Amino acid sequence: MTQVPxxxxxxxxxxxxxxxxxxxxxxxxxxxxxxxxxxxxxxREPLEQVELPRRGTLWTFTTQYFRPTSPPYAGDDTDATFQGFTVGYVELPGALRVEARLTEPDASKLRIGQEMELVIIPLGKDKDGNQTMIYAFAPVEQGSAA
Structure with a gap:
């Protein structure tokens, strides 16, 4: 299956x-x-395109227990199969805070100030049957290289 952003x-x-x-x-x-x-x-001025840092710290988070309204939500779950997920703000050093889905669904395993790293994960399928991919942040394992 083809993966697309x-x-x-x-x-x-x-x-x-x-x-x-x-x-x-x-x-x-x-x-x-x-x-x-x-x-x-x-x-009005043009903006320079820049890449943000890949790692940052968890600034705050919560768990979403209900399926977002569709559209615009594009997940391939249903009301019956939906599972809650964590979402948070990750502070990227020297840049800004970004809102994103978090890969760790268990809020008890997350903590403010925890180091997080950008990952790309599947979300659903587009109208052409391609696997849609979104950005998310995953906790950095202790001792992993930068």
Whole structure:
């Protein structure tokens, strides 16, 4: 089955070490997800496309126990098969905080300040039957190399 990103321009794809794609303004501020322009000091300016750090720290999190409204939710589960998942904000050093699904579904195994790393995981299928892929953050195992 062919794997495709849920939306173009969210992350580098395919890649052994994926990165989220943001936009940097002339004042140094970052915007995620990337967009080509934004207002800076009242002027519309183009944004430079940049890759965000792959690792960060868990800033906060919660568990989502209900299936999101579809559309826009594009998971291939149903109300009957839906399983809750964790979602959180990961603070990327020198960049910004990113909201994302977390790969660890058990909230008791997560803690604020925990080191997290970007991964790409399956979500559902698109209209053409391709496996859609989304970004998520996984806890970094103690002692694993950067």
């Amino acid at each position: 849920l939306a173009e321009g969210l992350f580098t794809w395919p890649s052994e070490e994926p990165a989220l794609i943001a936009g940097r303004a002339s004042d140094g501020s970052l915007v995620f997800p990337y967009r080509s322009h934004r207002l800076v000091g009242g002027n």
